Amino acid sequence: DQQVKQNSPSLSVQEGRISILNCDYTNSMFDYFLWYKKYPAEGPTFLISISSIKDKNEDGRFTVFLNKSAKHLSLHIVPSQPGDSAVYFCAAAYGGSNYKLTFGKGTLLTVNP
Amino acid sequence: ETGVTQTPRHLVMGMTNKKSLKCEQHLGHNAMYWYKQSAKKPLELMFVYNFKEQTENNSVPSRFSPECPNSSHLFLHLHTLQPEDSALYLCASSLGLRRYEQYFGPGTRLTVT
Numbered sequence: 001d002q003q004v005k006q007n008s009p010s011l012s013v014q015e016g017r018i019s020i021l022n023c024d025y026t027n028s029m030f031d032y033f034l035w036y037k038k039y040p041a042e043g044p045t046f047l048i049s050i051s052s053i054k055d056k057n058e059d060g061r062f063t064v065f066l067n068k069s070a071k072h073l074s075l076h077i078v079p080s081q082p083g084d085s086a087v088y089f090c091a092a093a094y095g096g097s098n099y100k101l102t103f104g105k106g107t108l109l110t111v112n113p
Numbered sequence: 114e115t116g117v118t119q120t121p122r123h124l125v126m127g128m129t130n131k132k133s134l135k136c137e138q139h140l141g142h143n144a145m146y147w148y149k150q151s152a153k154k155p156l157e158l159m160f161v162y163n164f165k166e167q168t169e170n171n172s173v174p175s176r177f178s179p180e181c182p183n184s185s186h187l188f189l190h191l192h193t194l195q196p197e198d199s200a201l202y203l204c205a206s207s208l209g210l211r212r213y214e215q216y217f218g219p220g221t222r223l224t225v226t
Contacts (some may be wrong), residue, residue, distance in 0.1 A: 036217075043119075044156075044203070046214050049213065095211070099213055101213070103156040
């Protein structure tokens with residue numbers, strides 16, 4: 001049973017526009033959420049995170065939104081740049097799980113020049 | 114060298130071989146992790162070490178044997194593997210078990226023939 005789901009395997013966006021990556025989760029115990037970015041032949045790189053006590057966290061061009069009632073989070077990238085083209089993983093955790101991260105399958109973002 | 118390094122980057126081994134994967138982190142972290150990433154599947158946590166002590170074995174077959182001689186080094190010893198064990202093996206570290214943000218190495222692409 002997949003507790004963290006990224007239902008879009010891929011997303012294509014034009015340079016300069018907004019990219020919106022979505023993630024849904026089923027475990028209401030999750031209290032911390034993270035986004036990772038992965039380029040080919042590299043490991044995932046931590047991007048941005050959000051605690052369940054917040055509904056928004058912003059870092060430069062990246063903003064993560066959390067909707068706890070819908071068990072949904074999203075990552076907004078604006079403006080999108082070709083260098084943002086990568087696989088984006090959503091991950092979730094909670095203290096009761098010994099802080100283990102549960103990952104989604106990832107969404108491949110392609111930003112076209 | 115900084116961050117999390119892994120060697121080798123690529124490994125091809127037969128089912129009767131014995132090999133080891135190495136991970137080293139230069140971040141001063143105390144927790145280290147082994148993950149497996151198979152095609153079209155989420156990252157799967159295999160083992161967790163905290164201050165050199167194993168705290169988690171996620172029902173991993175005994176043909177995978179981890180070793181953590183100190184907080185900076187982590188090994189994964191492999192023997193009698195199966196073709197379905199072919200995957201990307203990722204090492205990660207975090208400041209401690211109660212810190213959600215994990216930092217990943219580039220991974221070892223393992224092919225079992």
